[in-house]
Amino acid sequence: MFVFILKRIAFMFITMVVVSVLLFLLLEISPGSVATKVLGPYSSEEQRNLWLEQHGYFEPIYVRYLSWLGNFVTGEFSESIRFKVPVSEVLWPRLGNTAILGIAVFAVMIPLSLVLGILAGMREGSKLDRTISVTSIVTTSVPEFASAVFLSALFVFWLKWLPGTSGMAEGFNLKELVLPVMVLVLYDFGYVARMTRASMAEVMTMPYIRTAVLKGLPYNKVILKHALRNALITPFTVIMLQINWLLSGVIVVEFFFAYKGFGALLLEASLNQDIFLIEACAMVAVFVAVATQTIADIGYTYLNPRIRFS
Amino acid sequence: MANATVTTTPESTHWTALKRAIRSFALFRESWIGMIGAAIIVFWILVAIFAPLISPFDPLATLQPFAKPGTTFVKGGTFLLGTDHIGRDILSRLIWGSRTVLIYAPLATFTAYAVGILMGLAAGYQRGWVDDVLSRISDIVLSFPVLVLYIIIIATIGASGVNIIIAITFASAPGVMRIVRGLVLDLRSRDYVAAAQIRGESAWYIMLVEILPNARGPLIVDACLRMGYVIITIGVLGFLGLGLPPPDPDWGGMINETRQMAMAFPHMALFPCMAISSLILGFNLLADGLREISLRD
Numbered sequence: 001m002f003v004f005i006l007k008r009i010a011f012m013f014i015t016m017v018v019v020s021v022l023l024f025l026l027l028e029i030s031p032g033s034v035a036t037k038v039l040g041p042y043s044s045e046e047q048r049n050l051w052l053e054q055h056g057y058f059e060p061i062y063v064r065y066l067s068w069l070g071n072f073v074t075g076e077f078s079e080s081i082r083f084k085v086p087v088s089e090v091l092w093p094r095l096g097n098t099a100i101l102g103i104a105v106f107a108v109m110i111p112l113s114l115v116l117g118i119l120a121g122m123r124e125g126s127k128l129d130r131t132i133s134v135t136s137i138v139t140t141s142v143p144e145f146a147s148a149v150f151l152s153a154l155f156v157f158w159l160k161w162l163p164g165t166s167g168m169a170e171g172f173n174l175k176e177l178v179l180p181v182m183v184l185v186l187y188d189f190g191y192v193a194r195m196t197r198a199s200m201a202e203v204m205t206m207p208y209i210r211t212a213v214l215k216g217l218p219y220n221k222v223i224l225k226h227a228l229r230n231a232l233i234t235p236f237t238v239i240m241l242q243i244n245w246l247l248s249g250v251i252v253v254e255f256f257f258a259y260k261g262f263g264a265l266l267l268e269a270s271l272n273q274d275i276f277l278i279e280a281c282a283m284v285a286v287f288v289a290v291a292t293q294t295i296a297d298i299g300y301t302y303l304n305p306r307i308r309f310s
Numbered sequence: 311m312a313n314a315t316v317t318t319t320p321e322s323t324h325w326t327a328l329k330r331a332i333r334s335f336a337l338f339r340e341s342w343i344g345m346i347g348a349a350i351i352v353f354w355i356l357v358a359i360f361a362p363l364i365s366p367f368d369p370l371a372t373l374q375p376f377a378k379p380g381t382t383f384v385k386g387g388t389f390l391l392g393t394d395h396i397g398r399d400i401l402s403r404l405i406w407g408s409r410t411v412l413i414y415a416p417l418a419t420f421t422a423y424a425v426g427i428l429m430g431l432a433a434g435y436q437r438g439w440v441d442d443v444l445s446r447i448s449d450i451v452l453s454f455p456v457l458v459l460y461i462i463i464i465a466t467i468g469a470s471g472v473n474i475i476i477a478i479t480f481a482s483a484p485g486v487m488r489i490v491r492g493l494v495l496d497l498r499s500r501d502y503v504a505a506a507q508i509r510g511e512s513a514w515y516i517m518l519v520e521i522l523p524n525a526r527g528p529l530i531v532d533a534c535l536r537m538g539y540v541i542i543t544i545g546v547l548g549f550l551g552l553g554l555p556p557p558d559p560d561w562g563g564m565i566n567e568t569r570q571m572a573m574a575f576p577h578m579a580l581f582p583c584m585a586i587s588s589l590i591l592g593f594n595l596l597a598d599g600l601r602e603i604s605l606r607d
Binding site for chain 1: 343449450453454455456457458461462465466538542545546549550551552562565569573576579580583584586587590591594595598
């Protein structure tokens with residue numbers, strides 16, 4: 001178990017290093033284009049050379065990569081080209097906003113999808129099961145940008161209940177968070193519900209459940225004390241891996257609702273060729289994704305005694 | 311079936327193949343979910359094929375801006391779904407846009423599958439260092455949040471049809487590879503593979519002719535699901551302004567161009583969203599139906 005955790009964490013670091021090399025090669029392989037992006041297309045040859053000299057771009061590429069990596073690890077990001085401030089000044093507040101959005105999404109999605117998945121899986125093939133399955137196919141077929149359009153047409157244009165943008169111009173406003181959360185939950189809950197259902201349905205066919213029923217335990221006790229323990233292992237992994245999907249989803253939703261979050265920042269940086277900001281955002285995104293995968297793997301083995309004790 | 315009278319003629323193999331096709335179609339009819347999915351897809355394919363005949367206006371012509379659905383055009387004809395901010399008929403753009411998505415989505419899915427299948431066959435059949443290297447590469451690619459990957463690739467190499475296909479192939483092939491590898495690991499110990507090895511067939515012959523056809527069932531289901539994701543991806547890229555360059559009609563791009571006016575003129579973005587959602591739904595329902603049938607056998 002201990003070796004397994006070490007292996008997982010080692011793999012996580014290797015992935016991060018490989019990604020950082022690829023990112024560095026993709027964006028900074030030619031110093032000339034870096035200088036052009038930083039100083040703008042109308043800068044003179046001399047200005048660019050001076051800038052490159054000052055920032056150590058005439059060193060060999062591996063020296064540049066290592067010093068770049070060193071700055072990265074210590075959190076010393078360069079200056080954002082677009083915002084004209086250090087990258088960390090824009091990055092961390094934006095990441096905080098996205099964390100608020102993400103927590104709100106999970107707080108709604110997890111109870112909803114687990115309850116629906118368990119109810120559907122308890123009686124496989126029942127009317128409720130069919131309804132939930134078909135509903136989740138439909139909701140996962142509507143991409144985030146489309147459900148954002150549908151929901152804002154309904155709640156903003158026709159009913160006029162909610163604001164159409166979530167810029168939070170006058171401080172934090174819970175009402176502005178409702179539509180982004182709704183869109184993300186709608187897209188994501190179907191998949192988690194289906195996985196929970198499959199896991200629950202499998203557990204319900206186990207002999208030990210039949211034994212529990214036949215020895216006369218009340219049905220809700222069979223479900224709560226016996227079935228759920230095993231049925232919830234898979235959903236745990238699925239929910240952790242869902243964070244990776246959520247990182248994609250927030251880009252679309254934040255862009256649509258003008259929410260000042262991490263996803264919108266990454267998109268803005270990419271569209272404006274703000275390379276230092278792209279690098280920082282991409283590394284943060286990959287770190288979050290890989291870290292949650294590692295936690296999911298470790299958690300899965302911890303929760304599953306058959307693996308834990310083998 | 312009534313055709314069972316045919317017995318030992320040389321065509322009998324054709325007959326059995328035909329009978330099998332008819333039987334699987336009959337099975338398919340039992341899954342009404344799959345039927346609905348197939349019907350939606352066929353509908354959009356017909357729309358794309360007959361676009362020049364059924365579209366009421368030129369999709370690029372600027373006729374009358376901000377017309378609500380049902381407005382009559384002064385020079386004749388009706389804007390059934392209204393027009394957009396620069397006066398192009400939305401229905402015509404939807405009809406022509408179905409061509410864009412139905413060309414690029416299958417093409418991108420196909421290239422992703424071609425690359426992923428080759429990687430998966432090599433990894434699962436050859437094992438050893440080939441497997442290690444390919445598996446590590448795909449682990450790393452799959453650890454990226456997909457959209458982050460797409461945005462960085464497209465923003466760096468530029469937005470065009472070919473680049474979108476390249477980006478989708480790069481991001482999806484590792485997922486295909488994982489599935490193929492798993493199937494190959496199961497199939498490589500079968501007797502017919504051993505027989506082919508003894509016959510002295512080459513490794514690629516065994517992989518492509520002996521193993522691949524026997525792995526097709528799960529792959530077809532996965533291809534349908536993946537097609538849905540690819541359509542979403544093409545839509546999202548268009549929506550984020552990283553899709554195909556204007557003015558060619560593209561559903562994602564239509565939503566991007568008009569979303570700022572969605573509060574005042576919701577019809578401009580609403581109809582493209584319905585179109586793209588229905589097509590994705592079609593593929594997801596088809597995949598569900600196919601899976602149901604394959605489980606029943």
